[in-house]
Amino acid sequence: MKRVLITGVAGFLGSHLADRFIKEGYMVVGMDNLITGDLKNIEHLFKLKDFEFYHHDVSKYVAVHGTLDYILHFASPASPIDYLKIPIQTLKVSSLGTHNLLGLAKAKSSRILVASTSEVYGDPLVHPQNEDYWGNVNPIGPRGVYDEAKRFQEAITMAYHTYHGLETRIVRIFNTYGPRMRLNDGRALPAFIGQALRGEDLTVFGDGSQTRSFCYVDDLVEGIYRLLLSDYQYPVNIGNPDEISIRDFAEEIIKLTGTKQKIITKPLPKDDPKQRQPDITRAKKILNWEPKINRSEGLKMTFEYFKTLTKEELYNSAHRFA
Ligand code: NAD
Ligand code: UDP
Numbered sequence: 001m002k003r004v005l006i007t008g009v010a011g012f013l014g015s016h017l018a019d020r021f022i023k024e025g026y027m028v029v030g031m032d033n034l035i036t037g038d039l040k041n042i043e044h045l046f047k048l049k050d051f052e053f054y055h056h057d058v059s060k061y062v063a064v065h066g067t068l069d070y071i072l073h074f075a076s077p078a079s080p081i082d083y084l085k086i087p088i089q090t091l092k093v094s095s096l097g098t099h100n101l102l103g104l105a106k107a108k109s110s111r112i113l114v115a116s117t118s119e120v121y122g123d124p125l126v127h128p129q130n131e132d133y134w135g136n137v138n139p140i141g142p143r144g145v146y147d148e149a150k151r152f153q154e155a156i157t158m159a160y161h162t163y164h165g166l167e168t169r170i171v172r173i174f175n176t177y178g179p180r181m182r183l184n185d186g187r188a189l190p191a192f193i194g195q196a197l198r199g200e201d202l203t204v205f206g207d208g209s210q211t212r213s214f215c216y217v218d219d220l221v222e223g224i225y226r227l228l229l230s231d232y233q234y235p236v237n238i239g240n241p242d243e244i245s246i247r248d249f250a251e252e253i254i255k256l257t258g259t260k261q262k263i264i265t266k267p268l269p270k271d272d273p274k275q276r277q278p279d280i281t282r283a284k285k286i287l288n289w290e291p292k293i294n295r296s297e298g299l300k301m302t303f304e305y306f307k308t309l310t311k312e313e314l315y316n317s318a319h320r321f322a
Contacts, residue, residue, distance in 0.1 A: 001050075003027040005068050005110075007058050007101065008075035010037030012180050013115070013173075013217065017072060018042060020221050022050055029064060033057040035089060036077045036319065041180045058097040059089070062104050070228060071112040073101045076150075078117075080143060080269065081186025082319075087145040094149035095156075102160045102168075111167035113228045114157050116235060118174040119147045123273045128243075130279035131172065131235050141271040154235060161233050169227050174239025174278045177298065178217030179305030184317050188212070192250055193306045196257035197314055206268030208247025211275045215240035216298030219291035226287040239278035240291040256299050 004021050008014035009030030014037070018028050022045065030042060031054045045051040056062065058075050076093045077083045083090040098114060105112040121129045122137035137147045154170055161168040177189045184194065192202050215238070223238035244252075250263050283289045 001025065001027050002069040003029060003067055004070040004072065005029045005031060005064055005104075006072045006074060007031045007097070008037065008073075008115075009053070010034055010039055010041050011074065011078070012041070012178070012182070013176065013220070014074045015041035015180055016178070016217050016221050017074065017224065018045060018051070020225060022048065024225075026050070028052075029054065029068070031056050031058060031062070032075065035086065036079075036082050036182065036185065038182065058100055059092040060100070062100045064104065068104070068108045068110040071101055071105050071110050072224075072228070073098060073112065073114045076115070077146070079185040079187045080146075083146045084142055090145045091149045094153040098153045098156055102156060102166065106160065106164055106166055111169070111228070112157070113169035113171060113224065114153055116150050116154050116170050116172045117146075118172055118237070118239065118276055118278065119143065120151050120154065120172060121276075122147055123271060124276065127275055128241065128277035128279040129237070131237055131282055138271050142269070143271050158233075168233050169230070170233075170235040171224055171227055172235050172237045173220065174215060174237065174276065175212045176215045176217055176220045176239070178302050181302075182319070183306065183309060183313060184319060188246060188249065189214070189253075189302065190306070192253040193257065193303060194314065196253055196259040196261060197306060199259070199261060201261045201264040202250045202253065203266045204247055204250050204263050205266050205272065207265065208250065208263070209245050210268070210272060211243045211245050211277065212249070213240055213243045213277045214249075214295060214298070215291055216293040216301070219293050223283060223287060223289045226289050230287055232286050236283050236286065237278040237280055238283055238289070239280065240295075241277055241280055242295060243275075243277040244295070252295070252299065256303055
């Protein structure tokens with residue numbers, strides 16, 4: 001049986017990856033310090049003999065017993081609101097944390113895949129963004145703690161590949177959504193659905209003309225799975241190119257939820273990217289991958305999940321680090 005370590009396993013993406021690898025017959029070792037994640041996302045895995053959990057901060061030395069065929073490094077706060085509240089931990093997990101995991105991969109001769117992001121393109125001057133674009137990032141702006149740590153992550157990962165011959169994979173993930181997103185993590189989709197369910201107005205930042213391209217989580221997981229098993233070491237964009245303005249997205253959530261509330265505007269956060277759309281030519285060619293789930297289908301499945309949350313979860317606006 002192959003053994004895979006997934007960091008950030010109690011988070012949104014990590015928990016879905018764990019489910020997929022268990023389904024494929026792997027032994028999954030999950031690691032998380034629960035800073036933005038929740039054990040609820042993986043509680044169904046604890047009863048399985050193919051799953052183990054380490055409660056650990058990967059920015060500190062990482063030790064795992066036994067062999068590891070693969071490592072997937074997904075630990076990192078991912079929402080702008082989260083990483084503004086914990087900027088130093090955010091910088092550390094993608095720099096020191098990545099270094100620790102590359103060291104572990106080298107020691108165990110494992111293949112490692114790191115979770116990078118469309119944020120490496122910053123507020124892009126090229127549209128849509130392909131992997132050859134170097135980006136437009138403000139290193140000292142509020143988002144710099146996330147963007148620059150992820151850029152460092154890519155650099156050190158390539159260096160381990162080049163200098164140590166380590167088998168590495170880099171996925172650049174574009175905005176992804178689905179069940180298990182934290183309702184209060186501040187990202188557009190959980191913010192809008194939470195507001196609709198609580199009977200509050202939906203807060204669009206700026207005039208809402210900024211765009212994003214939202215990918216359903218199952219499509220993303222498929223792309224990551226294929227990339228891990230491929231022999232391609234350069235970055236690959238995984239995302240859904242179906243681009244929409246944030247105002248139109250809020251309108252879609254109003255229709256989906258049937259709320260009587262309206263859109264209100266709030267100031268646009270500093271350095272908020274104006275447009276974002278993945279060019280997925282490379283993923284199509286190398287992985288024979290493209291997204292299959294359209295937004296209306298994906299949003300319905302996501303809404304069904306959020307409707308199952310308890311009143312307490314719906315009204316709890318704080319998180320443990322807040
Ligand atoms: P999330 O906040 O739901 O999950 C992150 C998990 O990592 C949490 O469980 C958290 O507790 C854990 N974690 C954070 N710091 C840690 C540390 N030092 N040690 C151990 N565990 C730690 O976020 P997510 O959306 O699941 O994102 C997962 C990864 O994917 C991140 O690396 C993120 O940068 C990347 N990503 C996500 C998206 C997206 O749209 N969801 C887009 C681009 C990139
Ligand atoms: N946004 C918004 N209202 C909210 C939360 C987010 O209008 O309550 C906007 C945000 O300014 C950005 C877009 O929605 O332009 C996507 O934000 P998110 O935090 O989901 O992810 P980002 O792509 O910015 O990392």
